[in-house]
Amino acid sequence: MQNLGNRMAVNLDLINPIEDLGKFLETSVVWRDYVEAWKSPDVLMSLLHRFAPAVKNRYQWPWRWILLRRLKNRSNLELTVLLSVYRRGFQLTPHSDDRYKLISLIHYLPELDSASKGNGGTSFYVPKSRTKRRHLRQFSPWSGGFRQYLPLWLSPILEAGLTRRYFESEQIDSNERNTFEKFFSKACDVGYARNRISGFVKNDWSFHEVDLTNFPSSEIRRAVLINVRVHPSRIVERISQFESRIVRMKKALTRGAESDKLI
Numbered sequence: 001m002q003n004l005g006n007r008m009a010v011n012l013d014l015i016n017p018i019e020d021l022g023k024f025l026e027t028s029v030v031w032r033d034y035v036e037a038w039k040s041p042d043v044l045m046s047l048l049h050r051f052a053p054a055v056k057n058r059y060q061w062p063w064r065w066i067l068l069r070r071l072k073n074r075s076n077l078e079l080t081v082l083l084s085v086y087r088r089g090f091q092l093t094p095h096s097d098d099r100y101k102l103i104s105l106i107h108y109l110p111e112l113d114s115a116s117k118g119n120g121g122t123s124f125y126v127p128k129s130r131t132k133r134r135h136l137r138q139f140s141p142w143s144g145g146f147r148q149y150l151p152l153w154l155s156p157i158l159e160a161g162l163t164r165r166y167f168e169s170e171q172i173d174s175n176e177r178n179t180f181e182k183f184f185s186k187a188c189d190v191g192y193a194r195n196r197i198s199g200f201v202k203n204d205w206s207f208h209e210v211d212l213t214n215f216p217s218s219e220i221r222r223a224v225l226i227n228v229r230v231h232p233s234r235i236v237e238r239i240s241q242f243e244s245r246i247v248r249m250k251k252a253l254t255r256g257a258e259s260d261k262l263i
């Protein structure tokens, strides 16, 4: 279980049950059936079939052909089921999700007598007509480190987002927000309601937000996240490992330099 301030995410996957939740799933027939129903191979294939055109278009041109070949191999794909639990004050500011996510569904689970009045759903954004891919760099990891010097076409798909707020007392960076609103406008708000599922295909532009500023403090915002994901290729895994090694080395060198200063 991850605890990130007012946010917690719990893996509902039966194959890898986590502590009490795993025991709960073993004893709750309803929830076990629910997870098993989502994890049926038919669901994965139906989702891929339904959203195939959008999935095909999500990659940058030079990479599209190679990466679509990976999607044709079923063993590279996985459907995960997660329970997300948020409290009032948490703000999952606009972000487009990680690059290994293909399709995301959000199943809202409000209390029967919820006083949320729709607060706690998901807001979706669309780029303005003049917004270009290069405008996304500032919200992505390609704005810093060695990547800032590289052309963006080297990234088959971008992951980007604004700084998150985990606690009610934290301030949101208004400059960053204003810049984002220069390039994106809100497309719709999906309310937090029973028997409702929203979703999207992850691409460069799939910005969405969860704002719990006005969510009732006596309730917990609950949703199940159903994600179709593609596993990273071996080359990409190696590059990521190499990058994290460089980051660790840089941190160690900085720490070393700082302790030298203290002496």
Ligand SMILES: [Fe+2]
Pocket (backbone or CB within 6 Å): 095, 096, 097, 208
């Ligand atoms: Fe998200």
